[in-house]
Amino acid sequence: MPTPSLITKLEVFRVPPRWLFVRVETQDNLVGWGEGTLEGHTEAIEGAYADLRERFVGADADNIQDIWQTAYRARFYRGGPVLMSALSGLDIALWDIKGKKLGVPVWQLLGGKVRERIKVYGWIGGDSPSDVVENALERRQQGFTAVKMNGTDAVSWLDSPSELLDAVQRVKDVRATGLDVAVDFHGRLHKSMAKQLAKLLEPHQPLFIEEPLLPTQPEEIADLARAISTPIALGERLFTRSDFRPYLEKRALDVAQPDVAHCGGISELHRIAALTEMYDVALAPHCPLGPIAFAACLQVAVTSPNFAIQEMSWKIHYNKHPDEAAGLEADLHTYMSNPSVFDIVDGHVAVLQGPGLGIEINEGLVRETSAKYIAEQKPWRNPVWRGEDGSVREW
Template sequence: MKITGIKTHLLKEWRTMLFVVVETDEGITGLGESGLTSREYAVQGMIRDLEDRVIGQDPFRIEHIWQTLWRSGFHPSGQVLSSAIAAIDIALWDIKGKALDAPVYDLLGGRTRDKVLTYCHVGGQSPEATLAMAREKVAEGWKAIRWEPSYQDDMVMRGPQAVEKAIEEYRLLRSELGPDIELCFDAHTKLTPTEAARFCRQIEPFRPMFVEDPLRCEYAEGYRTLRGQTAVPLAAGEQYASKWQFNELIRDKLIDYVRVDLCIAGGITEGRKIAALAETHMIDLAVHNPIGPVSTAACLHLNLAIPNVLVQELPKRPGESLGDLIQTDQVWEDGWLNCQGKPGLGVELNTGLLDKYPFEHEHLPLLCRADGSFTNW
């Protein structure tokens, strides 16, 4: 079997997405997804640059292809290259599973668990509104929920006020939802070190599952300082491109959970290595999965096969996103995600319906603080 081409599809539903289809001379195709939101044109261009490195290759040689794509440009990878590789890599695992009539999790060593815990997204302009939405999700069966700092309609990020609101949300949600619902907070790199330290210390009594990305990812040393200021579990990594970028946080135990994004950090091939690195330090994965159903499938198969898993992000349950465009064997029930074990990733793309989802390029929100200075979204 040889790879004959790569097709890239950009589309827009509840958010922008980029899918790739890797084609072979035996008619077996693989489906992959990239996760670099708002930079889809850049990833599309990178895939175009990489295509002639892939055409003619044996799709079963996944590690060899990964190394070739990562290193053939000589310069160390950034997120654009790693996201392009991720989409191709995920599609290659899909091809291999289909060709061998086996689910990808079996190719990765087989199941280590029967199902994977998931968490949903909630939020509101007031703590009471956040609680109301959380109650709805709990009634649906969710066991874990996540929210993030809010900002006003004027797009001004008021850090101290956002922290105070989030502290009150933690107090309210824990007291009203009880001890059995897991509460995750995604600071989304918006907080200053001072704000992050105050926030984490104040919510310790409410037993958070974790606080995600309290600081900017460029500032790994900041996690060393924060680690010494709070006992709250910390999670980070969704913006990282490789195992090398994760290494310091994992090696020095600066985080408690690894937020690897398979659609940014080099796909399943790199993701399993990051998971193995984390396992040597007794750190579990809490995969970043904020986009489409192909990403969800890739994360699910990895999570089913590795030993160190906490939870999987799941903003859309199976069928809630692109239900007519992508068929999946994923099954969600009572807070848990599973699949039926169809060959490959268990996802199929109906290319005839792509026109229903025309792509519209979108930039991420531009947030400023009260003095007009830029802050992360």
Template sequence: MKITTIETFVLGERQLLVRIGTDVGLAGWGDATLEHRPGTVAAAIREMSGHLIGTDPLPVTRHWQRLARGGFYRGGPVLGSAVAGLDIALWDLRGRFYGAPIHELLGGPCRDRVRLYTHALSARPEHTGEPDRARALVAAGYTLVKAAISGPVGFLDSPRQTARFVRDLEALREAVGDEADFGIDLHGRVSPHHARRLADAVAHTGPAFLEEPLRPEHSRLIGQLTATTSIPIATGERLYSREEFLPVLQAGIAIAQPDLAHAGGITEVFRIATLAESFDVQVAPHCPLGPVALAACVQVDLAVPNFYAQEHVIDLRSADSRDLRLLTGPEVLVPVAGHLDRPTGPGLGIEIDEDAVRAAHRDDLLVPRGTPRWSHPDGGFAEW
């Protein structure tokens, strides 16, 4: 079996799929989405494809070494996402060749189902989370929900904003009760100094975690927070390798959140999870993307002992969801009581409607709108 084609499909600013085809008719699919940079990553994949065309797709780790380390300049979100999409597609192909789901090839399942969590976002300005949405999710069987702090957030924000944050988290706790939990995403919007202030202010609400309390370039400072709060700290969606995770693991985080579509794919995230296990840290893969990325996460979630919970943002309420329209047999990603049953199909465990993907490809999104642009009251740049 030889690789004959590598194609990319831009379906949106937050969805870039990769297809690896072979001379025996088997194909594997991956997700290489770097949000709002689909054209950049697609170009990187085209440049990397020479490492793969004409080769046997089955030795995935050997290919990963050449893709991730074959250039003198490596790493980072663009190249990491390109490697990730190709790696996921290679694992999907390997699973299909052997007629087994990827988690079976990684050592077999550690569990029978995967706990999910999703967002209880508020449409109201200045509010963190929506209690009614959180209450409905818990009623549907979710044991964990998440909300992001409203923004922009000042370097040391006002007492009024801090008090608002505290009231919002108290409302979330009341909504979910004490049989479920909520996490709070600080989204890298907060300074190390204000993060400590917020952690002190809301500790009584017992959040499951504070996510990304600092910007990734300040990861070396995260130990200042883990040492001064009882709230578990989660981070990692903008870290792309074991080497980048090691300092935050050593600093005492509780939950590692690598993104399979950014951090080198299944090969590297499995290794990150193994490294995290040595620090008694659990893994909750970051996944604000589509069904292919989610399916890849689920395969890793099943295979690692130290899995915590799986994020999703797409609508999984029924097989008729628009977010699952690219799949045939989408019911495999429809949860029961906030959990996904272990998929048993080969590879990623999902089936892609190739015609639908080709029809949805959009060249115009190669020039994306990008993320929102926020400013502080004085006109200075504010983190989104």
């Protein structure tokens, strides 16, 4: 009978570029790392952690599912980006602890592997898509075989159809480099424009189109799914299995993109994987975030039969340190002591073999960087976009 591992400490670290790491320590000196990043809402998550700390310091870290259910159900209000991102980070840290305690990677505890390596894709082009071909060629050089790009800049409720032709050309140009390309609509387009763009892109066979409409529109996305053959992907702004349910029941989804740092951690990502498999929907976890979230995604990818491809944030345009001029970095590998575990070979990364999450966090660097960042910088915010007439546009 293993001895309990009572939680003695729950700390959070705000670090550049825009991440929130969680460190959980137990009375038997185990340490687990999680990531509860909610981009642009850092202070809200820190507040949610004040509550989780009050409730779970003293709890047995072995009881991951009891802690998950208590956090989810026992404060009456539940779900949504803030509470679920905080719970996600705690859940990931608890799985890291359990794996380290038992001396096995998390994927062993989820039932073992169903694949030998994990396909990944990188990001090209910023939010005003340009230079995409040059970026695509760089990605190919780095070992990727698939990339994702934004479809458009800001688009109004009814823009000129000519606004969409550039996007089609960019997709054609990237496809010509030999890479597969997914196109993120980012919920920027409303229905009148999104259905035109989806039709125009269809002959160029994007790997998938992502968030063709906002996640408030399951019925309209289901209509789109019936009108085109291109796979429809979404899920980064859905939290728990319950949020995926209408998309599955309405046949509006081909590729599920839960984000492990928002959806409820490794526990809920694993459950969403099983749920979506039942609907013949592929799993492609969203992850423009840090190394802990990425490692957590890989743990589930290894064990999920419907896993298709994993987003990887290495060299994504967000990954900049505010003191970049001083030579400081804030990229996927920056806070890791064993960065080579994320090496890309032929479009894939290897199955992580270390105990727990299989990554080693450079704790000294996290502590030092976080203290300086909090003292000197405001947390990351996304831009607010406005159209020519001054009205707010979706970012």
